[in-house]
Amino acid sequence: MEESNKSRWVVTGLLALGAAAATAIALQTKRYLEAPVASKKPAEARQLRIDATDPTRLSRGKQLYAQACASCHGAKLDGQPNWRQRLPNGRMPAPPHDASGHTWHHADAVLFAITKNGLVAGVTAPKGYVSDMPAFGQSMSDDDIIAVLAYIKSTWPERMVAAQREATDQHASAK
Numbered sequence: 001m002e003e004s005n006k007s008r009w010v011v012t013g014l015l016a017l018g019a020a021a022a023t024a025i026a027l028q029t030k031r032y033l034e035a036p037v038a039s040k041k042p043a044e045a046r047q048l049r050i051d052a053t054d055p056t057r058l059s060r061g062k063q064l065y066a067q068a069c070a071s072c073h074g075a076k077l078d079g080q081p082n083w084r085q086r087l088p089n090g091r092m093p094a095p096p097h098d099a100s101g102h103t104w105h106h107a108d109a110v111l112f113a114i115t116k117n118g119l120v121a122g123v124t125a126p127k128g129y130v131s132d133m134p135a136f137g138q139s140m141s142d143d144d145i146i147a148v149l150a151y152i153k154s155t156w157p158e159r160m161v162a163a164q165r166e167a168t169d170q171h172a173s174a175k
Helices: 002-033 042-046 055-068 108-117 142-154 158-173
Strands: none
Touching (some): 055 142, 108 158
C-alpha cells in the first residue's frame, strides 16, 4: 500500500511538472509572437497590419530588401533553388517571397516576429527546422522591418494579398 501511494505522488509530481513546462513554453511562444513593435504593446503587436501602399515606405523597403534579403531570397523574391529540400548541411534553403512561396500564408505579426527574432524551431517553424535565417532585430529598426515586409507584400497578386489579409485578421482575433 505504501509503495502504491509513493507511485501516485511520483506520477502526480511528474504531471504537475509537465503542466508547468507546457505552460511556460506556451507563454514564451505567445511573448515571442507578440514581441512588441516599437511604440506598441504586445497585445497591439498581435493586431499589426502592414500597409503596402505608401510609396515612400515601399521605396525604403525595396532598398533594404536588396541590401539585407536579396542575397538569400533572390533579387526577384524567387528564393533559392529547391527551397523545400534540405541542403547537405541539413539546413533549409531560403524560400521565395513571391507568389510561388508561402510567405503570404502568414499573418503580418508572424512575419514581423520571424524577421525581427529569426526562425525558432517549434515556435515560428516546425520542430527540427533549421535554416540560416538571421534575426534582424539588432540590425534593423521595427520601421525598417515593416518597410521590407510592405515591399514584399506589394509584389503579390491581389488573390494572395486577400488571403494574407485574412490570415492577418484571423491571427489578430485569436486569443
